Amino acid sequence: MNIIKVNDTQMGGKEAFKIVKDDIENGAKVLGLATGSSPITLYNEMTSSDIDFSNMTSVNLDEYVGLEPTNEQSYHYFMNEHLFNKKPFKNSYVPDGSNPDAEAATKAYDKIIEENPIDLQILGIGRNGHIGFNEPGSPFDGTTRKVGLTESTIEANTRFFEDEKDVPRFAYSMGIGSIMKAKKIILLAYGENKADAIAATVDGPVTEDCPASALQNHPDVTIIVDEAAASKLK
Ligand code: F6R
Numbered sequence: 001m002n003i004i005k006v007n008d009t010q011m012g013g014k015e016a017f018k019i020v021k022d023d024i025e026n027g028a029k030v031l032g033l034a035t036g037s038s039p040i041t042l043y044n045e046m047t048s049s050d051i052d053f054s055n056m057t058s059v060n061l062d063e064y065v066g067l068e069p070t071n072e073q074s075y076h077y078f079m080n081e082h083l084f085n086k087k088p089f090k091n092s093y094v095p096d097g098s099n100p101d102a103e104a105a106t107k108a109y110d111k112i113i114e115e116n117p118i119d120l121q122i123l124g125i126g127r128n129g130h131i132g133f134n135e136p137g138s139p140f141d142g143t144t145r146k147v148g149l150t151e152s153t154i155e156a157n158t159r160f161f162e163d164e165k166d167v168p169r170f171a172y173s174m175g176i177g178s179i180m181k182a183k184k185i186i187l188l189a190y191g192e193n194k195a196d197a198i199a200a201t202v203d204g205p206v207t208e209d210c211p212a213s214a215l216q217n218h219p220d221v222t223i224i225v226d227e228a229a230a231s232k233l234k
Helices: 009-025 040-047 075-084 102-115 151-160 176-180 192-202 211-217
Strands: 002-006 030-033 057-060 062-064 091-093 120-123 145-148 170-173 184-189 221-226
Touching: 002 009, 009 040, 009 120, 009 184, 009 221, 040 075, 057 075, 062 075, 102 145, 102 170, 176 211, 184 192, 184 211, 192 211, 192 221
Parallel strands: 002 221, 030 057, 030 120, 057 091, 120 184, 184 221
Antiparallel strands: 062 170, 145 170
16 A cells, blocks of 8 residues: 655645546546545546546446435535536446435446446545445445445534434445455545544454455555544554
């Protein structure tokens, strides 16, 4: 694992962007994308760049079950706001949270991932080590699934909703097995509340108790962290 320490999220976005740009110049066509606060500075770099994404495909990690793409809290809406409205891709895929048929929604998404192998995957990390919505205990060979959110994730995501009871309890998430198939991975983590998860990811045992520890088995992972998120590394 390659670890890059940065002073702040702005610098983190710039470092991540360098890797994204370089990968695109070397032929990357499919980007795996995440929502949340961590990738925002990277998306800002992307939207203010002169890179043309109109020949590229994006595949997002996850979406809340029960939210339409037009819902302001949906991940689809987030991606439109932060990236796609400013820099359209040829195709942008997000799991269909509006489809209540989990079997159909997750199968359809696996087909999309199979047909669009991910060159570069962007990840954030949860305080409990989750990647995508793969909470502790998720299988390392998992494909797209309907997952229940843990209390810690619901609490962390409440900041985006008016009330905790409005936070959806389920999501469709790409599995760890699919994430691990990406050729290259960048994980972004900022702030003290990510320090334990980063330490467990990098220095801890490879265990389903920390989903991101699976990344130790991937050949090309870069972790971009600020001082606070790196503070518990050995
Ligand atoms: C979002 C996602 C999540 C977040 C994680 C960190 O698509 O997959 O795993 O990356 O919860 O979120 P932030 O960046 O808001 O701290």
